[in-house]
Amino acid sequence: MSGESPYESIDFIREWVRDDNEAATYDGRVQTRFPPEPNGYLHIGHAKSIFLNFRLAEENDGVCLLRFDDTNPETEDTSYVEAIQEDLAWLGVESSGPPRYASDYFEQLYTWAESLIERGLAYVDDQDAETISTQRGGFGQPGVESPHRDRSPEENLGLFRQMRDGAFDDGSKALRAKIDMQADNMWLRDPVMYRIRRVPHHRTEDQWVLYPTYDWAHGQSDAIEGVTHSICTLEFADHRPLYDWFLDHLDLPSDQPRQAEFARLNLTHTVLSKRMLRSLVESGHVDSWDDPRMPTIRGLRRRGYPPSAIEAFVERIGVAKTNSTVEIELLESFVRTELNQTALRRMAVVKPLKLTITNWPQDTVVMLDAINNPEDPEAGTRQVAFSGELWIEQDDFRLEPPPKYYRLTPGREVRLRSAFFVTATDAVLDDDGNVIEVLATYDPETQGGSAPDGRKVKSTLHWVSAPHAVDATVHLYERLFEAEHPGAAGDDGEARDPRDDLHPASRETHQAKVEAALADVAVGEVVQFERLGYFAADLDDSRVFHRTVGLRDEWANIQKRKKS
Ligand code: ATP
Numbered sequence: 001m002s003g004e005s006p007y008e009s010i011d012f013i014r015e016w017v018r019d020d021n022e023a024a025t026y027d028g029r030v031q032t033r034f035p036p037e038p039n040g041y042l043h044i045g046h047a048k049s050i051f052l053n054f055r056l057a058e059e060n061d062g063v064c065l066l067r068f069d070d071t072n073p074e075t076e077d078t079s080y081v082e083a084i085q086e087d088l089a090w091l092g093v094e095s096s097g098p099p100r101y102a103s104d105y106f107e108q109l110y111t112w113a114e115s116l117i118e119r120g121l122a123y124v125d126d127q128d129a130e131t132i133s134t135q136r137g138g139f140g141q142p143g144v145e146s147p148h149r150d151r152s153p154e155e156n157l158g159l160f161r162q163m164r165d166g167a168f169d170d171g172s173k174a175l176r177a178k179i180d181m182q183a184d185n186m187w188l189r190d191p192v193m194y195r196i197r198r199v200p201h202h203r204t205e206d207q208w209v210l211y212p213t214y215d216w217a218h219g220q221s222d223a224i225e226g227v228t229h230s231i232c233t234l235e236f237a238d239h240r241p242l243y244d245w246f247l248d249h250l251d252l253p254s255d256q257p258r259q260a261e262f263a264r265l266n267l268t269h270t271v272l273s274k275r276m277l278r279s280l281v282e283s284g285h286v287d288s289w290d291d292p293r294m295p296t297i298r299g300l301r302r303r304g305y306p307p308s309a310i311e312a313f314v315e316r317i318g319v320a321k322t323n324s325t326v327e328i329e330l331l332e333s334f335v336r337t338e339l340n341q342t343a344l345r346r347m348a349v350v351k352p353l354k355l356t357i358t359n360w361p362q363d364t365v366v367m368l369d370a371i372n373n374p375e376d377p378e379a380g381t382r383q384v385a386f387s388g389e390l391w392i393e394q395d396d397f398r399l400e401p402p403p404k405y406y407r408l409t410p411g412r413e414v415r416l417r418s419a420f421f422v423t424a425t426d427a428v429l430d431d432d433g434n435v436i437e438v439l440a441t442y443d444p445e446t447q448g449g450s451a452p453d454g455r456k457v458k459s460t461l462h463w464v465s466a467p468h469a470v471d472a473t474v475h476l477y478e479r480l481f482e483a484e485h486p487g488a489a490g491d492d493g494e495a496r497d498p499r500d501d502l503h504p505a506s507r508e509t510h511q512a513k514v515e516a517a518l519a520d521v522a523v524g525e526v527v528q529f530e531r532l533g534y535f536a537a538d539l540d541d542s543r544v545f546h547r548t549v550g551l552r553d554e555w556a557n558i559q560k561r562k563k564s
């Protein structure tokens, strides 16, 4: 697939690639990769990187591979490998070939490490990780050279082979690149390339006791695959000189890849760190990684977010060189815009209150036409049963209405959507004074929702016929984090634990009464409950609904507030 970039203005990454193509740097070849570590599930931040890498390759008739960056056996697992592939497929992107694994390159990496040792560019250090880290120094602080820095290549080679053979304890030796302990860039101060860790790997099992660091594995994996443009997030900008140093000193099978960095996605009211997301699951704050309140791809999917809306959002925010935080309302507005076009309208009463029509002919049911989607004439109409016993929302009736309350109250006439005008006459109370039933009369002349005499009503309510209603469980959600910037420093300047900013009641569950057509909804389908929002039928149980987004465009309100 190729063609024009869908992006209105070309971003700096696309400019970089275009310049390379014009200069024939890689003979016009474009190859990118998406390199997740299989230690958790993908989240919406990853989606930004995914669409950037895959679409960039497509736009240039290039290649984009999925590569698992599986160099940390402690935290990684095959289950994440599978889940990540499912999530990519759901987002609508496809690796240009079978997924690759950094672990497939362990042997090549080892060979290259020996070649650096032979040329005096790497050495075995007997110091522990903590000592090595302290000796690195800091900005304006000198680095301290290891006492083992000047071992001969022969001695280093011997020790390195023994490391591989398991002769030494975990953590007792490390292989380090010999670069410059006084470099201004900390990453060039003799970075660690290998650590000894007797941890079984999910793919190589117990074949290795040496594991490469991210910096030693990443650029080399890029080179092995033939990547041209290696795109990562800003925190790796400082690693770039090291990325280049390793590649400059190796005999590469293909052109030398280059790295560029873009700003990661941050969203208000959201945390996007796998570590923090894991802690929410482990502490029981959410049910699982695919809880609809989670910003994971699986969570958003269960919540009813269409993948195309996620992509449209990612396109809109673009790619920048400085970090910023995007309002979550913008993402929601893309979801709402899309669902407005596609979701069928249905009626559902989330907090049911009985409404009895006292002048309704006994045992009579009429079938009324209701429009499935006013935005999509092809969606047609459906028939909805109407009877003398209905469910309406508790919030749509008040015995003593507050000012400006235009819904149902004794003596007031309102429209029931697609049905009749009704006037409340009385209410039945329980012993505690709560309204448990509303009595009303209907006007048979108003079938379809308008009066022949042209009289108007101030509100239209949704409803469900009680004998025809289907029971369903409906989850309403608040933001998972109440704070706009979870964990942001307080007045004292101290960073705080984002978990202190969790919403105390982010989920509210109701036993709802929904119209009969919803008995046939497919798992995962999103419909609009009239007046209430968009709701996704759960992926495992179509009698459970999750509110995807409400109907009000909060993004538009934010824009208005910013202008004024
Ligand atoms: P986290 O910080 O959430 O644990 P990570 O960066 O450790 O994420 P990886 O699996 O290493 O997760 O990420 C795979 C790719 O996704 C990397 O190239 C990374 O730069 C990119 N990525 C991760 N988070 C974001 C984000 N918030 N915005 C854009 N890209 C991201």
Ligand code: MG
Residues within 6 Å of the ligand: 037
């Ligand atoms: Mg990472």
